[in-house]
Each structure stands twice: as structure tokens, then as C-alpha cells.
Amino acid sequence: MKAAVLVFPGSNCDRDLAVAFRNAGADVTMVWHKDSALPEGVDVVGIPGGFSFGDYLRCGAIAARSPICRAVVEHVHRGGYALGICNGFQVLTETGLLPGALMRNAGLKFVCKPVDLTVSTTNSIFTSGYEMGQRITIPVAHHDGNYVAPDDLVARLRDEDRIAFGYCDNPNGSVADIAGILSENRRVLGLMPHPERAAEPAHGNTDGAALFRALIGALTPA
């Protein structure tokens, strides 16, 4: 199966994401933000963490208006899969592919530490490798991770089982302790924690590996 990882000026988790995809069995192509098309036959697009365009304007806002993001929007509208991690989650909200917004952390400080998460749904290609309610530890590193959504949207995300991960001890003030959400068709996941930083024994924690194994495994023809 084929994965693409986007690269913006200021991305710093693009290679880590590519390694996580490759270790799970994907054929990965790196795609520069100025490209206007994704490689032929891409199954999943990875939008990595980092500081795209220096976080100017709003985190992810400039990246979301790059030529490659127009192609990503078309890919998702055709039913393609996308995974946005941290800055990638911010890009997905800025493109409108995921609802809500990521605002400054409640404590106004950059938070960089491992956090405990609860797996809130196993009903997605990204989370099917976990047990419902499983507690996993995944690192966060952000200053704008405070997920904001109006009450009716939070209720809808809950009703539609679209909250993928929740914080056990909320590090940033996110509404309803939300750490990651799914799109309506469940083919787009955005999350602030970095599973690619907890994906192999050398990381000292492999709790993120199940996400990549489940995703890549499900998209790989038998």
C-alpha cells in the first residue's frame, strides 16, 4: 500500500512519520508542499507534526492553503484516508476536513511530555488495533493543542463515536479532554499526541505502533 507524507517548511516530524509508516509495511513517498498532486494511487496521506511556516498567522493556517493541501482535500473527498499528527491535526482543522480548532494551551506554556490517553473508540482503521478504553502513553509537544468546539459539536462527536482518544489528565485545556477526533466517514484522524514517537523499542515505548500496524495492515491487500 502507498502512503504519502507531506513536507512543509518547518515540518520536523515528517521523517519520523515516514519511518513509522515504513516499519508498518507502507511504501512511502515524501511530498513537498508546492506539489499540486499526490503520487498516483496513494491510500493514506500523513500530515506530520512541526512548525509549518513558523506557526505564523495560526498554526497550520498557511500550510492548509498550500497547493498540496488542495490535492489532500480532493483525496479525502474521494474517500481517501488521512492522518494528521499535532501540526497535522491543526492543518486538518484549518482545511475544514476536521471540525473545531486548536487554540493556545490553557496554561500558555509549550507542553512536552508523555501523557496517558484513553482509546475512546476502536471503530476506525486507526484505532482497531487497541482495546476499547485501553490506556496508552504517547508523547505530546505543542503550544496550541487546546481543542475547542461548541457544545453541539462536542455532543455530535460523542453521539457519532468520533472521539478517538481522550486525555486522562488534560495537559492543555481541550474541551471534553479530547486528544483526537475522526471525520464523519471515519477516514480522517487528527490527534495532538505523537504516536510516531512511541512506535519502536528504541523510543522506550511502543504504544503508538498499534495505530500504524492497524492502519497500514487494513490498507494492504492480502
Ligand SMILES: NC(=O)CC[C@H](N)C(=O)O
Ligand atoms: N509538535 C507539533 O507538531 C507542534 C505543533 C505546533 N507548532 C504547536 O506548537 O502547537
